[in-house]
Structure formats: C-alpha cells, structure tokens
Amino acid sequence: MTTPSRPIRVVVVDDHAMFRTGVRAELGAVGEGVVEVVADAADVEEAVRAVAEHTPNVVLLDVHLPGGGGVEVMRRDRTGSTRYLALSVSDAAEDVIGTIRGGARGYVTKTITGAELVDAVRRVADGDAVFSPRLAGFVLDAFAGTFAVAEVDEDLDRLTEREREVMRLIARGYAYREVAGELFISVKTVETHMSSVLRKLQLSSRHELTRWATDRRLL
Template identity: 60%
Template sequence: MTNAQDKPDTRAIRVAIVDDHEMFRAGVIATLQPAFTIVGQAGDVDSSVAMIVQTKPDVVLLDVHVPGGEGGGGTEILAKSAPYAPDTAFLALSVSDSAQDVGAVIRAGARGYVTKTINAADLTAAIHQVSEGYAVFSPKLAGFVLSAFQGVPLEDSGTQARADEELNRLSAREQEVMRLIARGYTYREVAAELFISVKTVETHMSAVLRKLQLSNRSELTRWAAVRRIV
C-alpha cells in the first residue's frame, strides 16, 4: 500500500501560465491551484518575459501563439526568458498540433508539448514530469517531435515558404480559428475551445477566407491539408 508520505508534494512546484485567453488562464489556474503553487500569469510576449524573469517558475505552461513582442509568440518568449531562468522548464500547451508549431517550440527549447484537449489529470502529471527533467508530448505528436530533434525538414522548402508567406497574412487568433475549422470543428466547437463567441468565430473565418482568397471551408480544408498545416 502506498503511504501518503511517499506521494510527491506537487504543491512545491511553482507554475506560471502564458496564454492570451484570459478565461482559459483562469480555468487552468482553478484546475491546478489545489496541486501546484501558481506564481504568475501573462497574455503577451513582453509581459510574459518580464513575469518569467522575475518569478523564475519551475514550469511554464506556454501557448505557442501569443501576441506582442516581435511576433515570435512562444518561441520568442523562450528565447528571451530562458537565459534568465535557466532552471525553468517550458511545457507548450496549445490548441495547435501542427508540425510547424511543434517543431519550432521544441527546437527553441521547450521540454514538452501537449494540446489543450489534455485532461486535468494528464496535465498535472505532465507538469510533474517536466519539472523532474523528463520530456512529455501528446502521443500523436511523436513523429513531429522526432523530426524536430533530428533536424529533418518537415516540409519541402518551396511548399514551406509558400505556407509561411500565406500564414503571415493571418493574425495569431485567425490562425487558431483556421486550424480548428480545417480539422472539422464546427463554429460552436471552435467558440467553446477558444472561449470566444460564435459571432467572433464567424468574423475571424470571414477574414481568413478573404486573406487566403478562398471561398468556403471545404477549400480551406484542402488548402491546409496540401500545406500540412493541420
């Protein structure tokens, strides 16, 4: 029988949350606070870097697409804060499961990458594991992670360049909406996932189609599949 004293004291693990969705941050904090010590939260690049440098958490839950700074999102936060918080482990927690996002943040130094579909128990376990020095990834991301560590190109260079150029037309939020819609989410499901209204999803979707010069979600799905964005 396991003695209560044998169980790890996760409350000693100091955690910070970086995500531009305030309601999502609040939900994560409410979920984790009984088990961990929450030392900070932030929603943009500059405030995230300042918070991490000041508090030096044990683990940072890091969204990939965070506004502000020079537009580098989670990878920029890693690059700017990691030198000043060398003992901090970064665990990407993102709605995105694209090869580009996974590869970029792992190469930047994140110790793990899980998607926002993770449940509370698995997230708690992932935080504890990365705090102990282990790498943690959602199972279906394994191939992307292997490619990133081996330095294997995830795309043909020409296709990658075109995809990057087209993606740069979209804001970070529009990219999140685009990826979910391309994976088959309904507008209502996207709204629930991103903590925004259905009307806001419709507005972002209209902007995505206009900027990419597409007519409907079927064309968007084909566009994303060809570029291996989803």
C-alpha cells in the same frame, strides 16, 4: 515518481483570462501539494516579467501570444533554470517543431486532463521531454530529417495568429459555435476571421480550406 518535498512553482501564460483561471483551478484541485501556480500572464511582456520575478520551475506556455509568441518568451528568459511546457490549442506540425526548437521541453494540447497536466508538469520539472502522443511523431520525424518543415509558408504567413487558430479548427470540421467556445471568442468574431481567412487564401469554401490545410499537413 515520488512527490516533491516542495511544490513545483508554475507560471501560466495564455492570452485568454478564462483559460488561465481554469488552469489555476484545475491544478489547484488535482495538484494540491505538488504544483503551485505563483503567477499568470496574458502576453509576452507580462510573461517575461513574471518569469524574472518568480523564477518558476515550469512555465505553461501558449504558443500564440500578443507581443511575439511563446518562443519570444523563452528567448528573453534569463533565469537559466526555468523549463517550458507548451500548452496550446494548436497541434500543427510547424507550431510544435518551432516551439521545441525555441527551447520548450514538451508540448501538449488543451484537450489534456487535469491529472495528465499535473503529471506533465512534474516530468518537465524533472527534466523529461513530454509530448501528446500524436505530436511526438512530428518531433521525431523533423529531427530525424524525414519531415521537412518549411521555414516560411507565404500563404500561411498572410494570416494572423488568431486567424490561423480559427482556420485549423474550421478545417477540422468544427462548427462556428464550437470554435467560439474553444477560443473564448464570439460566433460573430469567428465569422469575421473566417471571411478574412478565405479572402487572404483566395479560397471560396470550407471544403477548399480543409483540402488546403491537409495538403500542408496543418491538421
């Protein structure tokens, strides 16, 4: 792939300021001359304004955002030319498939390296579809009709977006301190969310939570 004559204009959308700063720095260091971050946004309203003002080539979009989520940003886009690449901590099937159905050209997780992210941005800007390897299987299975994604999971719907993020990480075996670092929140906040998750799902332990999440293919 040849280097574009002009940098790919990117807007970074994530509700964590530290993460937005980190992405800016990483793209600046690895993608100099290839990618230019023209704006960032912390919620749906800010994202919609940034896209309208800057008409970026690509938006790096978190799935869970205050104000309606990443799909709402895509729904309100009137540029007709901007492409969306989801960049999320979540690799749950319903998030991946829902975001692609909402209009994203790709979906990668936040474990991606800076060089991989620059490559993903370039490919999406060129019109390609880009997925982290494990996530591609979800999409292929869903659109082939071999994997059914429930429109509404009443149990899951009881949880807030932040509680879902905490739930998935805890169910995967993360320690509270690791969850706090991953989500840029305090350990005390993780403990509060975990207590709420167990109460809402009527579960009594991490073990039960892991089994619950595994049965729903959320891990």
